[in-house]
Amino acid sequence: MNSSDRQKRKDEYKATYTKKIEEVSGNCLADASLLKQYQALAEMIMEDVSSQWAKTNTLYNKNESKQVYFFSIEFLIGRLMKSYLVNLGIEDIVRECSEEMGLDYEAILAQESDPGLGNGGLGRLMACYLDSSSAMGMPAHGNGIRYKYGLFEQRIINGEQIEVADNWLKNGYPFEIRNPDKSVIVKYYGQIHAQNINGNLTFVHENYEPIMAIPYDIPIKGYHNETVNSLRLWSAEPLEAFDLPTFNQGHFLNAVRHKSEAEAISQILYPNDNGFDGKLLRLKQEYFFVCAGLKRIITDFKRSNENSMDGFSDKICIHINDTHPALCGPELMRVLMDEEGLGWDDAWKITVAALSFTNHTVLPEALEKWPVDMMNDLLPRIYMIIEEINRRFLLELNTKYPNDTPRNQSLSIIRDNYVHMASLSIVSSHSINGVAALHSKILREETFNGYYQVYPERFHSVTNGVSPRRFLMSSNPELKDLIDESIGTTWHHNLFDLKELLKYINDPVFYDQFNAVKLSNKLRLANYMANHNSVTVDPNSIFDIQVKRIHEYKRQLLNALHVLYLYNRLKENPNLEMAPRTFIFAGKAAPGYYYAKEVIKLITAIAELVNNDVSLHDKLKVVFLANFNVSLAEIIYPAANISEQISTAGKEASGTGNMKFMMNGAITLGTMDGANIEILEAVGPSNIVTFGLSADEVYNYQQHGGYRSVDIFEQDPRIQQILHQLVDGTLGLGISFQSIYDSLLLYNDGYFVLKDFNAYTDAQNRVDQLFRNQTVWTKMSISNVANSGIFSSDRSIKDYQQEIWKII
Structure with missing residues (x-):
């Protein structure tokens, strides 16, 4: 121009x-x-x-394009205005x-x-996949829930997490369009009876409790193209918002009771499900967006297909993102049979061909299951169909393995008086994939091995990816401009072209420019911490960052204990040679997850101890950033020197934060878990710092025993000191972390924190030595950016497109 x-x-x-x-x-x-x-x-x-x-x-x-629909309980889309401006080319x-x-x-x-429509990697992945699909001109849409209050706003008060309602809709949301003309009735409870209609056995749902699902559509604009796909989010409303006769009789609360019960379904993401009512609400949510989403997809398909279901699975892909939308299988069967009049065999053929399933975990608590009585009571017709799916599946198993009843029963969708949602998803889908090479291997060989033996052709692997448009171009504009000036702009559309940066791997002028960008980003984050945490940090220190959901397997505890160990070293030797360190944590703990909240409290207690000790001469700082969300992430990733990816090996499905950090030049400090393995393959062993048990070693300990955390405690005086500090008042008068102490010693350290502690401290020492050689460090950092192309979500979508959805 x-x-x-x-x-x-x-x-x-x-x-x-x-x-x-x-x-x-x-x-x-x-x-x-x-x-x-x-x-x-x-x-x-x-x-x-x-x-x-x-x-x-x-x-x-x-x-008549083949279209993909992502069904996910989370879509962590982040702020959209800047993305729209960038993608329109007018920023x-x-x-x-x-x-x-x-x-x-x-x-x-x-x-x-910042819409609170997700908790972490699961929802952010879906947002990246929507972004990539639009950027690539591929017809792919989202289907989820329009949570009025999102997850929650996290505040840290007196060192503890406090949850506050996240009222992200308080000023309205200008990027959504309400479409009441496309509403769907979702039916709960009631009775099912069978009747013969025109010679066909037909099931009728009566005396049900109806809820209105209202769709709100958000446009997902492609990068510098004309494609705009859709994210459809459903809001729950009563059929009649106000019971006037009841109100006039003086029963004021009863007059709005049904409205409150209906709206609760789309009130918040992940209600606390420790009790019965929370579990029931969660199950209502899962059926709500599945039922509403499938109904509109089928209605729209029939309108453009001469009112016929012919060719549905050739034109429609229903992609289940983890187990929350597992009811897609029985619900699609219900619609095809009860509303479209198909027989079981034809309906099942369409269902399996249309559905694909991405599993995101191997952790038992994340493999959902629902009590049979709850499912049968709330969703009587759906439970009938699940029973029939299971009956036919068991017949198939008994035919294939006639003399192995215990094995076959262990694969039953309904067992131990629960409906197992991962099992339902596997049986109902033509494709099941893990999200990193190691994760997919564990699914095949351990978690879902029984199903893999039955359906080996259904299992695939697609490594996750992240949007370079949001997490590099938009969040790190100075680095984007430097890359553009150095290698041109073709990488905007093909991230593999970042390899051209390797031409500058020994260029001192480029080093200076690259490091100036990093320092600028660190100054931005330092200013944020000064304003929000009242902590002054040295922007030239190592920014060592761990930001992710707080969970035992992610091992924020290992990081925190090492910080305490480093503090002890500095107290013993104030002249210790080390690069100054700023340890930065962020992440939310589930409201009912007591242990995770204790870990947050421990981190904030260590921060209080460290940051107020003037004898350290600012060599060590610790900051916990409250309310981690996409907007804060966009400030954090560009500023990082170290990306902490230290989960217990074999527990992290993939991770996507590791990719965002790498894309911005951070060095991964991690276990051989999830996509860390692919990062190692991409950058080479000289550009990553790894440590710790392997997934096979962890599995062997868990299956066969042989690990006693007390032995390590008794042999390592460093560990003795830091564990005693958890309970002896070091971290504050009257403050004790007995539950953490007990988990490590009394309950044998289930996530191998103490087992990996020595290897972790050695790895951290290597980090210190590497960082103090700025030429080596800069070379490593540039190598990480240059080799991050494989972690673009564009590549992930291409893999899905070719391997699973078969879109030409």
């Missing part, structure tokens, strides 16, 4: 924006609030995006015009809420 065309475009933007401000606020530009400035820009964006959205949908219908124009009009561009962007 030449200078005159650019000026013309800027003039047009300013005039349009000024007029839009007046429309949304009733004030002139000078008097409009920041919120109104944001809302005006959002409306302009939606006008541009919506026209492309309509054209995309028309094109899909005209071409520079808007930024420049804002400055020329005397407006604060960053402050306008900050008015957008």
